[in-house]
Amino acid sequence: MATPPRAKTKRKLPWYLRPFKWLFWxxxxxxxxxxxxxxxxxxVTFTMLADSNGITKDWTSLSGIDRNMVRAVIAAEDGKFCSHDGFDRDAIEQAIERNAKGKRMRGGSTVSQQTAKNVFLWQGSGWTRYVRKVPEVWFTFLIEKIWGKRRIMEVYLNVAETGIGTYGVEAxxxxxxxxxAAKLTPKEAARIAAILPLPKKREAVSPSGFTRRYGNTITARVGQVRRxxxxxxxYK
Incomplete structure (x- = not known):
């Protein structure tokens, strides 16, 4: 009588190799x-899903967004956007030094890093902020290599929070x-850029105090970005 064939068994990876499998995936x-x-x-993004105020957005291609808005974002958020590889090392070092001295917390994130965070990751402060940094670096590297600057700016201008329950510069x-957003004046674009760090607390219409002064500063810088x-x- 013939012996039945043995059932094939899957060989499991040793425990010390499993992290590499997860990393690969x-x-x-x-x-x-x-x-x-x-x-x-x-x-949709994780930030939008977590917003209890709902989501108002209207995806608009970069060709449908006034160039003043691009210039205002560069002037306010990332003056070296076209020259860095996704990371402004000088700004990062300055932020580390400033924060180490106990001064007001200020990040050194570029538009590329903010886009990576907004699209693929989560917001948050405290220890979750530090947990997020490693994947943020990875996704920033990927979008710089795969998307390029134009796509990064286009996505950023469409997913950035611009008000309570409002996302993107068109909305x-x-x-x-x-x-x-196709007909934004330098002043209007600068006011939107001025509220980007704190869109729930700053007002783009009839701003006062710091927001008004900051908006005026960005307006002046828009001309410098153009020149x-x-x-x-x-726009290559």
């Missing part, structure tokens, strides 16, 4: 995710100025 999944969003607008322009061609990489 994380890398593969994250690269695929970034590749998809290189051509498809991100439908922000409609909310504050009753017209689309020096600091937004040239976005």
């Amino acid at each position: 994380f890398i593969a999944a994250s690269v695929l995710w970034v590749l998809i969003y290189a051509v498809v607008p991100p439908p 922000g322009a409609q909310r504050y100025f009753k017209h689309g 020096d061609g600091l937004d040239a990489c976005v």
Whole structure:
């Protein structure tokens, strides 16, 4: 009588190799995710899903957003956007020194880092902020290599929070100025850029105090960005 064949058993990876398996799948999944969003607008972000005020947004291609808005964001958030590889090392060092001295906390994040955080990760402060930093660096590297500057700016301008329950500059322009982002004046663009760090607490219409002064400063810098061609990489 013939002996029945033995059932094949799957060989499990040794425990010390399993983290490498998880790392492989994380890398593969994250690269695929970034590749998809290189051509498809991100439908929603974790920040939007966590917003109890709802979501008002209207995806708009970069060609439909006034160049003044791009210049205002560069002037306010990331003057070296076109020259760095996703990380402004000078700004990071200055932020570390300032925070170490116990002064007011200030980050050194670039537009690329903010885009990576807004699209693929979560907001938050405290220890969760430090947990987020490692994947933030990874996703920043990926979008710089796969998307390029134009796509990074386009996505940022569409997912950035511009008010309570409001996301993207198109929805922000409609909310504050009753017209689309295609016709933003330097002053209007600067006011939206001025509220980006704290969109729930700052007012773009009839701002006062720091927000008004900061908006005026950004307006002046918009002209400098134009003269020096600091937004040239976005329009190659």
